[in-house]
Amino acid sequence: MSWRAALVLVLLVAALVTAWSAWRQRATPLVESDGPARSDYVLHDFELTALGDEGTESFTLRAPLLEQHPQDRTIRIDTPLFLLPxxxxxxxxxxxxxxxVTADHDELHLREDVRAEGTNNAGQPVTMQTERLDIYPDTRVAQSDERVTIEQPGSTIQGRGMEVDLASKRYEFHSEVKSRYVPSRR
Known part of the structure; x- marks a missing residue:
């Protein structure tokens, strides 16, 4: 067999293998998805100020990552800092x-290592800690069904289930309440 005949035979086999491979790839059906697998939008390292119905500040949000889910329009946020007036x-x-954040943008559901810092009516610092906290910015109410610890100078209060009015700075525990009072020195 001459070198030309061997080359023609190799090229013919290569052409047949290529045609067979292209035919097999074309024959496989495309996989259809139920919807987009990615977020509607993504924000990185941002600050956002949300306004209420009257145009007043509802809350300010700072976070490294925000993603809106395309199907239910909810927003997922990583390590947020909410500033609530x-x-x-x-x-x-x-x-x-x-x-x-719910699709209506009227509920904030904070999860894992939740810590809220503010002041009481006397202007002293107050710290709340829990694992879950739901905030309703329009009514300035926050609530939790989990164990909550509130610390302020001279006292610590713990309980399960709590509701706090962020504007009046009044809170109410629902069960398992324990309080520890440490008088200040004069």
């Missing part, structure tokens, strides 16, 4: 590991 010109600083 209390009505007296001060802010509650509320942090958590994750947060979810």
């Amino acid at each position: 209390d009505g007296d010109g001060d802010y509650w600083e509320v942090r958590s590991r994750t947060a979810l």
Whole structure:
């Protein structure tokens, strides 16, 4: 067999293998998805100020990552810092590991290592800690069904289930309440 005949035979086999491979790839059906697998939008390292119905500040949000889910329009946020005005010109600083904002944007669901810092009516610092906290910015109410610890100078209060009015700075525990009072020195 001459070298030309061998080359023609190799080229013929290569052409047949290529045609067979192209035919097999074309014959496989495309996989259809139920919807987009990616977010509607993504924000990185941002600050956002949300306004209420009257045009007043509802809350300010700072976070490294925000993603809106395309099907249910909810928003997932990583390590958020919410600044919630209390009505007296001060802010509650509320942090958590994750947060979810409802599609209507009227509920904030903070999860894992939630910590809220503000002031009481006497202007002293107050700290709340829990694992879950739901905030309703329009009514300035926060609530939790989990164990909550509130610390302020001279006292610590713990309980399960709590509701706090962020504007009036009044809170109410629902069960398992324990209080520890440490008088100040005079």
